[in-house]
Amino acid sequence: MKFTTILASAACAVLFSFNGVSASPINLQTRAAAANSGVVVGYFPNWLYQDFLPTKINFKKYTHIYYAFALQVAGNVPIWEDPEIMNEDIEYGFPALVKAAKAAGTQVTISVGGWTGSTKFSPMAASAAGRAEFIKWNVDLVTKFDLAGVDLDWEYPNGAGPGCNTVSWNDVDNLLLLVKELRVALDKASPSKYKEITMAVRIVPWGGPEDATDVSPFVPYVDRFHVMTFDVNGNWEPVSGPNSPFRVEKGKGFQKGFVEGIEYWNKAGVPFNKLAGGVAFYGRSQTLTGSTAPTTQYSPSSLTSPLGDSDDGPWTNPYCPADSSAASGQWKYSNLRSQGVLTTPVTAASPWVRHFDDITQTPWLYNPTNKVYLTYDDPVSVGVKTSWAVEKGLAGVFAWSIEQDNGELVEAMQAVRNGVIPPVSSTTTASTSASSSSPVTTTTTTTASSSGTPLPGGKCDGVAAFNAATAYNTGKQVTYNGGLFKAQWWTQGETPSSTGPDWAAWTYVGAC
Known part of the structure; x- marks a missing residue:
C-alpha cells in the first residue's frame, strides 16, 4: 500500500520437514479451509488517531480488520510509530479497536510492514536469530489480544520498495523460512485455536527485476495472499491510466490488472481459494498535457501530481526521506462524495465529466478547466470485481483502506460473503462527450x-x-x-x- 499505505479443528497429524523446520501443512489446510472463504478484509491505518476512531467502523461489513502497520524499520522487532496506540485508555488505540471488533464478531489481525515499514525486513529474515525475535514479538501480540493472526506486508522481497529498503538476493528464500517458522510458533502457542498467516503481495511476485513463476512452496503455510491490484498506473509514468483496472487494455498502461494479477498468482501455484483481490477505496489524479480533451484513459501526463482531495498535501517518508512529494494526487472515495465531485455514486458535478471504460470496467473523470484526469473505483466497478471473485472461488476481497469509504464501496463487496454472484448490468451507456461540462450519469440495466x-x-x-x-x-x-x-x-x-x-x-x- 503506497503513500503511507502501502484459517478450524485439527484433522491430520502428518508432519512435513523443510529446511529443518517442522510444520503441518496438510493439517493447516484442513483446519483453515472453513474460515478461508467469503472474506471481506478492511485495512485500518493506525496513524488516523482522532481523525477516524474505531467507533466509526461498520464492523459488520467486514470479516476481518487488519491493523496497519507495525513497522519493520530497525533491528529484528517491529515498532509502533506511536507507542501510545497500545494504551488501554486511548480511544483511538489498538485495544479499543480489538474490543469493538470482537463485540461485533469481527476478527482482528496485526499487519507488519507496508510501504514505509519494510526497510529492514531483509536483514531480520536473513538469520535464524533475527527471525526468532520477530516471530516471538508477533506471537506474543497475537496471544495477548487473541488476534486472528499475522499479516506480512513486506514491500517488497528482492526490491527496494520506496528506494531505501535493504535488499538481498535471497530475500524470498528467507521469507519462506520466516513463514514456516511463524506457522510452527503460532500452532505451538495456540494449539486449540487456529491462527492465520496472510501476506499482502505485489500484483506479480515478488519485487525484484524478475517476476517469479513458482510460489507454490509458500502455499502450505500461508492462508491467504492479498494481491494488491491497485497502484497499477500513476504519476510515475508519463501516460495516465487506471489505478485499479479490472482487466487491462492490451498495449495500454501496465499489463496486469485485477484479473491478470490474480490469474498470474494462480498459475504460479496458489489456488484461487487462497487468493484475495484488492479493492482501492481511493483514486489517483494526474494532470494531462495534451491540448484536447481525452477520449480514453491513456493520455500524455505530467510526472508531478496535482493536489488531490482536502486531505492531500506535502508528505515525506520518515524512513526514506528521498521518498517525498508536494502532493500525492490521491482522492478518498468518501471525499469525492463529500466534496461534491460525485453528487451520486455514478454522477459527476460540473465541471467534472464522468466516463466509464468498458474494457477496464472502471469509471474515470476529467476536469477540462485544469486538465486533471482522475481514476477511481465506484460501487459499479467494485461490484464487477466482487462478482468475478465469487465466480472464480476466491477466498474473498480486501480494501485499502476503510476510512476512505462512506459505506457505498464496502456494500458492493458484500456479495462475496454469501458466495452469490450479484446481477450484472446488461448494458452500460457511455457518458456524454469529453467536451461536455454538464453532470454525467452512467445508467445500467439489470436483467x-x-x-x-x-x-x-x-x-x-x-x-x-x-x-x-x-x-x-x-x-x-x-x-x-x-x-x-x-x-x-x-x-x-x-x-x-x-x-x-x-x-x-x-x-x-x-x-x-
Missing part, C-alpha cells in the same frame, strides 16, 4: 431472474414486511411501501427503494 417475478395476481400474500433490524440473505423477499423487493445479497438496515441504483442490496420486483 431480472425468474425468481424475482411478482407473486400470482401481483399480490404479496405471505411476504413479511421489511424490518431494518432483520438480516436478510440472498433471494429473500420483503414488502415495503406497497412494493415487493428481493435481496441481491446479504443485507441489514438498507431500506428498499424502487428507484435505487443497480448496486443497491434490494431489487424492485413489482407492485403488490
Whole structure:
C-alpha cells in the first residue's frame, strides 16, 4: 500500500520437514479451509488517531480488520510509530479497536510492514536469530489480544520498495523460512485455536527485476495472499491510466490488472481459494498535457501530481526521506462524495465529466478547466470485481483502506460473503462527450431472474414486511411501501427503494 499505505479443528497429524523446520501443512489446510472463504478484509491505518476512531467502523461489513502497520524499520522487532496506540485508555488505540471488533464478531489481525515499514525486513529474515525475535514479538501480540493472526506486508522481497529498503538476493528464500517458522510458533502457542498467516503481495511476485513463476512452496503455510491490484498506473509514468483496472487494455498502461494479477498468482501455484483481490477505496489524479480533451484513459501526463482531495498535501517518508512529494494526487472515495465531485455514486458535478471504460470496467473523470484526469473505483466497478471473485472461488476481497469509504464501496463487496454472484448490468451507456461540462450519469440495466417475478395476481400474500433490524440473505423477499423487493445479497438496515441504483442490496420486483 503506497503513500503511507502501502484459517478450524485439527484433522491430520502428518508432519512435513523443510529446511529443518517442522510444520503441518496438510493439517493447516484442513483446519483453515472453513474460515478461508467469503472474506471481506478492511485495512485500518493506525496513524488516523482522532481523525477516524474505531467507533466509526461498520464492523459488520467486514470479516476481518487488519491493523496497519507495525513497522519493520530497525533491528529484528517491529515498532509502533506511536507507542501510545497500545494504551488501554486511548480511544483511538489498538485495544479499543480489538474490543469493538470482537463485540461485533469481527476478527482482528496485526499487519507488519507496508510501504514505509519494510526497510529492514531483509536483514531480520536473513538469520535464524533475527527471525526468532520477530516471530516471538508477533506471537506474543497475537496471544495477548487473541488476534486472528499475522499479516506480512513486506514491500517488497528482492526490491527496494520506496528506494531505501535493504535488499538481498535471497530475500524470498528467507521469507519462506520466516513463514514456516511463524506457522510452527503460532500452532505451538495456540494449539486449540487456529491462527492465520496472510501476506499482502505485489500484483506479480515478488519485487525484484524478475517476476517469479513458482510460489507454490509458500502455499502450505500461508492462508491467504492479498494481491494488491491497485497502484497499477500513476504519476510515475508519463501516460495516465487506471489505478485499479479490472482487466487491462492490451498495449495500454501496465499489463496486469485485477484479473491478470490474480490469474498470474494462480498459475504460479496458489489456488484461487487462497487468493484475495484488492479493492482501492481511493483514486489517483494526474494532470494531462495534451491540448484536447481525452477520449480514453491513456493520455500524455505530467510526472508531478496535482493536489488531490482536502486531505492531500506535502508528505515525506520518515524512513526514506528521498521518498517525498508536494502532493500525492490521491482522492478518498468518501471525499469525492463529500466534496461534491460525485453528487451520486455514478454522477459527476460540473465541471467534472464522468466516463466509464468498458474494457477496464472502471469509471474515470476529467476536469477540462485544469486538465486533471482522475481514476477511481465506484460501487459499479467494485461490484464487477466482487462478482468475478465469487465466480472464480476466491477466498474473498480486501480494501485499502476503510476510512476512505462512506459505506457505498464496502456494500458492493458484500456479495462475496454469501458466495452469490450479484446481477450484472446488461448494458452500460457511455457518458456524454469529453467536451461536455454538464453532470454525467452512467445508467445500467439489470436483467431480472425468474425468481424475482411478482407473486400470482401481483399480490404479496405471505411476504413479511421489511424490518431494518432483520438480516436478510440472498433471494429473500420483503414488502415495503406497497412494493415487493428481493435481496441481491446479504443485507441489514438498507431500506428498499424502487428507484435505487443497480448496486443497491434490494431489487424492485413489482407492485403488490
